[in-house]
Amino acid sequence: MKGVRLMFTLFILLLQRLGIILVLAFLLVNVPFFRKLIDKKTRKAKFFLIIIFTIFAIISNLTGVEITKDNTLIQAPFLTGLPQSDSIANTRTLVITVAGIVGGPFVGGFVGLLGGIHRVIQGNFSDFFYIISSTLVGLCIGFLSKKFRQNNFYPSFFSAALLGLFAELIQMAFVVVFSGLDLVRLIIIPMCLLNSIGVSVFISILNAYLSNEQQLMAVQTHNVLNLTNETLPYFxxxxxxxxxxxxxxxxxxxxxxxxxxxxxxxxxxxxxxxxxxxxxxxxxxxxxxxxxxxxxxxxxxxxxxxxxxxxxxxxxxxxxxxxxxxxxxxxxxxxxxxxxxxxxxxxxxxxxxxxxxxxxxxxxxxxxxEEQSKLISDAEIKALQAQINPHFFFNAINTVSALMRTNVEQARSSLMQLSTFFRSSLQGISETEIPLEQEQKHVNSYLSLEQTRFPEKYIIDYKISASLQTKVPPFCIQVLVENSIRHAFSTRKKDNKITIIVRQTQQNTVIIVEDNGVGIDPKLLSRLGQETIASSTGTGTALVNLNRRLIGLYGNESHLQITSSERGTTIQINIPRTIY
CATH class of the missing domain: 3.30.450.40 (GAF domain)
Incomplete structure (x- = not known):
């Protein structure tokens, strides 16, 4: 009975110490400098996180409860030192656990090392095992916490409690080996409860901040769409x-x-x-x-x-x-x-x-x-380029709007991809030829937006040499990829593969886009790229426009070459290398 009362008293005393740490945590989250540190993953940010959490660990050591050899509890405002025969119950493991969750194994490990060193100094250079045990706790929690993270949030309340319990059990295992079972019997229940509750509350404070940030970003993303629409006429x-x-x-x-x-x-x-x-x-x-x-x-x-x-x-x-x-x-x-x-x-x-x-x-x-287009002589080619894919922007905006309600970070990423696609589209309008690398970036932004709308539906295989330096008509690959996505796969939900090949021969730069789709009706095959075709899935205007541009730039030899069967469709373009 005496042992139970002693454990209860220790728990209450440690709970008071926990209050100090949690008050500091609440104040810390409201400091803009700290909020920037947890948002960034740079070495500088990790360095400052180590300093901050090490200070917390030292405060935990100093505000601990001294336990004498005969299991008497001694309270003091600050424990700057204690006899080698005595022990101390504190919240250091809690701080190291939070450091590992927030900063990963690097931050957690260093905070554990420095906190353990201070504990050894505090104990008149006894109990050196605390250096090893505290470092191990920081490293283990740093690695494990990655598996418990949810999107951009830290582990949930329950997961954080499990991590806190696991960290304290590691510490208890070392105490059993080096300090004996009697001490563990006294402190294991108060310390495990304290660490689990403390880590959960500390991480909940951080998650509350991140949730507020996400809500603010959702509002801002919505405002950005309205703002963009309002400023467009002026810019x-x-x-x-x-x-x-x-x-x-x-x-x-x-x-x-x-x-x-x-x-x-x-x-x-x-x-x-x-x-x-x-x-x-x-x-x-x-x-x-x-x-x-x-x-x-x-x-x-x-x-x-x-x-x-x-x-x-x-x-x-x-x-x-x-x-x-x-x-x-x-x-x-x-x-x-x-x-x-x-x-x-x-x-x-x-x-x-x-x-x-x-x-x-x-x-x-x-x-x-738009200003440049008024001065360009090849107005017909520019008009054809400007007609390509106006419907795509509406689909992308609708996707971003939908994502704002479910995944704000992905909505922001998609908005940036849309900006990249939009800019490269505009640059393409003012050029008759662009570097292959620029066209590939344009295709990548288009595919990123499409795969956001239809996750895991398409498999894209690039077969383009990184050293290949050439120029191509703007949109030439993107139009062919979009044609496959819109028409090749019907209602099929998976195993939809598109292969993009660019290679050079002695005479030509060869561009091939092939898919494993359902194929093209033989009755329509000869008309594709030559004329618009009324159908439920489109008119083929984009292919007609592209074919006209190719012929206008390079002659009839560069027209679209389309082959199709039940196993899929292949479209090839040959661009004479002598043009360059």
């Missing part, structure tokens, strides 16, 4: 004071930034919000941050007003993200987004700004492409 006009002013008003309305600005390579074109009294349209760019982005073409972040480099002493702007606006990989200006408080610039806002800059660059490319 299509090009980069000028009028279009920039209107676009900045829309961006500020749909986002939480305190100020939004746009520049060209020299002057401020628009600045809406805080600081607009001295960041004036038509005047030269003021801030050092913007000048650096314009000259380097690299995105820059500022978390203090001194990093922004505004010469105006009363400027209220304290944090910023400045991104280059690019067309055809050439910087033509900058998009600037500011907050009045440094802590307001979180990873959510950073990711939002990066996505917006990419989309706006695409919209500007659209405007420039």
């Amino acid at each position: 299509r006009q090009g980069l000028n004071i009028n279009s920039a002013q209107q676009a900045c008003k829309i961006i500020k309305e749909f986002t939480n930034f305190d100020a939004v600005g746009i520049t060209d390579m020299v002057n401020v074109l628009a600045h809406i919000g805080s600081g607009e009294d001295h960041h004036l349209a038509g005047q030269a760019v003021l801030t050092d941050l913007s000048k650096h982005v314009i000259s380097s073409g690299e995105t820059k972040y500022a978390y203090h007003r001194d990093e922004i480099g505004c010469p105006h002493k009363s400027c209220p702007l304290s944090s910023a993200i400045v991104l280059p606006l690019k067309v055809n990989n050439k910087t033509i200006g900058a998009l600037k987004m500011y907050f009045n408080k440094a802590e307001s610039l979180t990873p959510v806002e950073e990711n939002l700004a990066i996505g917006l800059a990419s989309i706006f660059s695409g919209q500007l490319a659209l405007g420039m492409a």
Whole structure:
């Protein structure tokens, strides 16, 4: 009975220590610096996580409960040292477990090592086994936690409890071997309960933060779609004071930034919000941050007003993200987004700004492409290119909208793929030939969006030499791949294979797209690529357009060569190498 009371007393005392750790955890999650660390996987982030969790481990050691050789519990505000004959019950294993879950085996292992070393020093250089046991706990939990993660969240409450229990059992095994069974009988139940509950609550606090972040990103993704639709008419006009002013008003309305600005390579074109009294349209760019982005073409972040480099002493702007606006990989200006408080610039806002800059660059490319198209003599080829796949954008937008309700991260990824597809489509309109690598990127973005809509339905096999350097008509491979996806497989849900082959002979660059689909009706085969064909699945307009472009560029020898049977369809294009 005395032993039970002693265990209960120890549990209550440790529960008080746990409260200290959990209060610190709650405060930590509300610090923007820590939130950025758990979102990033860089070496620098892991280094700071090791420092933070090691401090927590040391606090756990210092606030532990001393247990004498005769099992008497001694409380002290801080246990800076204890006799070699005594032991200590604390929350160190809890901290090491959380470090392993958050930072992986590298962070968990180092925190365990450093926490164990401090425990040995605290015990007047006794019980060296704590160094090994604590390091082992951090490594094991770091590896195991990866299997319990759900999407972008840490393990669930129950899974975290199991990991906490497993970690404490590892520690108890070492205590049995090196300190004896009597000590374990006293501490095993309080310590296992404490570690399981503590890890679960700590991880639940982190998951609550991540859930809030996901909800915020869902709202922002929805706003991005509306924002993109609103800004398109203005950015299509090009980069000028009028279009920039209107676009900045829309961006500020749909986002939480305190100020939004746009520049060209020299002057401020628009600045809406805080600081607009001295960041004036038509005047030269003021801030050092913007000048650096314009000259380097690299995105820059500022978390203090001194990093922004505004010469105006009363400027209220304290944090910023400045991104280059690019067309055809050439910087033509900058998009600037500011907050009045440094802590307001979180990873959510950073990711939002990066996505917006990419989309706006695409919209500007659209405007420039439209302007260029007026000056290009081969208007017929351009018109044929512009007709390709307008329906695809509507399908992709619908997919992104649906994903926002189920998988926000995948929705954001699909939105970026759509931006890549959109930009490469616009670049293709202004070119008669593009590098094969560029066409392959265009195909990859298209397939990524299709496979998001229909997971695991298609198998894509590339047979393209990495060293192959050649040019091809824009969309030539993408049109053939889309033709297979839309028509080849009927209602078949799996085992749908598309092979893309590009090789060179002495005379030609040979492009082949083949599938293992149901084949083409022999009655229609001779008409494909020559004329539109009314059917329930399409008209064949894309193939007609592509065939006309090939013949217009290279002559009749480069027309589409289509063969088909019940085992599938093969379409081949021969592009004369003498063209280059």
